Amino acid sequence: MGTEEIAKRYVELCQAGKNELCLDELYAKDAVSVEAAAPPGSERTAKGLDALHAKSKSWGESNVVHSAEVMGPFPNDNRFAVRFTFDVTNKPSGRRMKMDEIGLFTIENGKIMREEFFYST
């Protein structure tokens, strides 16, 4: 698949809430995920598909999602960007908050090799 096709499939799976399938179908085994800031109790960078599944699972378990919007994709060559907005309640703190961020995805050999999230910290 080319960038545009992978990007559209990424957005489609995210909008359907199929995050685990998205990882398994579109990501490279040694893909890397980089946050703008380290989440509480973890590193800024997660390496490898197992670590990305763990990160996704942990986020799902820590947050109640009231609404989510996935906008895009916005492609350029072998990369694409996506904008996300979330209205969530963080379970540990009980705090409800809005999240607004941009993800940047880099494709190598037909798989997502790197994802980076941009937001104010």
Place this chain on the structure above:
Amino acid sequence: MGTEEIAKRYVELCQAGKNELCLDELYAKDAVSVEAAAPPGSERTAKGLDALHAKSKSWGESNVVHSAEVMGPFPNDNRFAVRFTFDVTNKPSGRRMKMDEIGLFTIENGKIMREEFFYST
């Protein structure tokens, strides 16, 4: 200035329509601008502040802007992203269109050294 400060200033100047001042104040002399696709009659990549001014002038002369929205910034380390939506009429074609894109900006030595625009082509 750090990334967050430059990013906020960038958004502020764009929202005020001060595109030339934005280039002069925030960009490196040898900054590079990369489009997702080559605009009609030009290259995908423009190099140097003079070329970026020419590009900005050309865009301004070719389009009537009915409305514009600049969302962000979304920082990560020495980069930041911005989402733009425009409602414009292209003067040469007379065609009114909506544009929706994401800009990615890379800072080196306190100046924007690279801008890249992401959108469907």
